[in-house]
Amino acid sequence: MSVQKKELRSSNRGARNRIPAFVENQRGVKNWQEASAWLEWRGIEDIECITPDQAGVARGKMMPSKKFTSNTSLALPSAVFMTTISGRYPEDGNGFVYPEDDGDLKLMPDLTTLSVVPWETDPTAQVICDLVNQDGRFVEFTPRNVLRRVVEAYAQRGLKPVVAPEIEFYLVRKNPDPDYPLEPPVGRSGRAIGGGQGYSIAGVNEFDELIDDIYHFSEGQGLEIDTLIHEEGAGQLEINLRHGDPIELADQVFMFKRTIREAALKHGTYATFMAKPIQGQPGSAMHIHQSIVDIKTGQNIFTGEDGEETEAFRHFLGGMQRHVPGALIMLAPYVNSYRRLTQAASAPVNTKWGYDNRTVAFRVPRSDPAARRVENRIPSSDANPYLALAASLACGLIGMVQKEECEQPVHTAANEDAIDLPRGLLEAVELFEQDDALREILGEAFVTTYAAVKKAEFETFMEVISPWEREYLLLNV
Incomplete structure (x- = not known):
């Protein structure tokens, strides 16, 4: 200078x-x-x-x-x-x-x-x-405007959504050759990071200087981190953001992703938001906590004056259960996203809900009645935050408008039996195109554009021959 x-x-x-x-x-x-x-x-x-x-x-x-x-x-x-x-x-x-x-x-x-x-x-x-x-x-098919359209649909009914995203990501060694699998980074101990470090302070401390830069970069942009933890995966971290307006929070996730990648590059490593970057390690989610406030009173409409659950709460859940399969392509947007959604894991393939149950798709955390909320555990961290929030909130609003009844809550492990979600990209696109209620709230221009993009991405993926095919098909078929 x-x-x-x-x-x-x-x-x-x-x-x-x-x-x-x-x-x-x-x-x-x-x-x-x-x-x-x-x-x-x-x-x-x-x-x-x-x-x-x-x-x-x-x-x-x-x-x-x-x-x-x-x-x-x-x-x-x-x-x-x-x-x-x-x-x-x-x-x-x-x-x-x-x-x-x-x-x-x-x-x-x-x-x-x-x-x-x-x-x-x-x-x-x-x-x-x-x-x-x-x-x-406003251009209907661009992501920030899609979310704005959903938020305005709430406002027309005197309602305001409040959200709080949680974003998981991996730190991995630099990998300029995409043919080679990703590997966990080396921390300050000089050893490669191992898995099974959920909530480990020592695991976080392995990346002290990098995390300091994430905090400094965030503070410099006016971005507020609520908490940061080490997740179960090797080199997997999670950042939780404070609750607020959906567009503001989507902006923050958008900026956080840039910030975390830049901080990682400064320290000679990659930060990736792929849903399933390393075989045998847990996937990365973007859990979304949601509540709805009456604009006039400022009260959470999920809780009545007596502190009990309301019809709006149950209808919101009913909308999530019925329409999230059709919106899944916005929550799990890539072929890789479906590698994370597996049975017998905390990444759900069901549409169940329950109280403080991490095996269901829609978890209701323990809280005071005024803070009653629904956590959508399906979205992966590779999702566009604007579209993930738009999809999740749209499903809940449809449920409240159409008075969709939710099922009974599940109190046991729910992710080992039936699979309620599409198992691949093309199936998800097909359900997306068939959901007329979603089409109406998200807009025709966006639905047709986004579906076309996802079909084209699948065709591009199909041009690549995977190591699995070379290993098991080369000499056996």
Whole structure:
């Protein structure tokens, strides 16, 4: 950094008492005037204007901060939000038509998400953007707008969802050759990390410096971690976020994934959110805790005045039980996701519910009546957080609107008998396309686009010959 820039930043900091307090906010401003002051006070040089694609990958543009605040029009091709995880394009059909003109979609910065990029060496900021058509209408098939559509469906009924995600992930050794299996990393002890370290403080301490950077990077962006633990897998960690608004929490998960990957790379390792990255190790989930609040009263509608469960609570569960199989493709979006969902494990393949029962799909944790909530244990950590939250909340809302009755709670192990969920990607896509209630709440444009993308991803997967096929078929068939 030049001497002049250092002097500018020093001068800006020296003027703290003469400028509004909002410039010291780690995250978010109210308007463009505040944004200009916020950027200038920090000496920000570049802005990353980002938005999640269907996979939850950050797409966007980088520009000088002066250009960002000069009413510059930003746009991305619509094709960016119709591509598969490998960068291919789906075929037309079943309602999906690839736009021939591949026109632009406008990026609208959400200034409440403005924050620094703490891992960059030059002063850099980032902002999450919404996508709108040229006439200003929100683009229906982009993930942040899909979640917004579901949240607005609640608001139309005087309700507000409250969510709290829990995200599991693995730290693994760097692996530039995808033909080789992933391996656990080496911790500060100098030995490869082993499994069976659930809630182990020593397991967390193996990665002290890396975790310190996760905390520092998070604090620099105004992201708040509730707790961090070591999970059962070798090098598997979990971060829990505080409950709040679904869009804000989806934004946080989106940013946390970037943050954790960057912190891991700084320490010579990978962080992966694959659902099942290592054979023989547990999969990684993104559990979602959900409750619904009456906007007028601020009360949790899952609990009545007498402290007991309400009809809304039971109908929410009924909607989850009936419609989550159709929404599974949004909760388990890749071929690899279905390797995590197995019988006799805490990654459920059922649609049962129960009290503090980790073998069911929908767990009701022990809590005070005011904090009554439903934990959806099906989503995997590879899911796009916007789409996972949209799918889960949509199923619950359908249940409440249609007054779906839930089954009786399960008090025993529930994951060893019947399989209630699709066992593969194509089966999940088929159920997704058949669920008319989901189609209505999520939007036709999204359903057709997302289904087409998932079918194309499956066809790409089928082009790859696996080690299992070479081992058992090469000389035996």
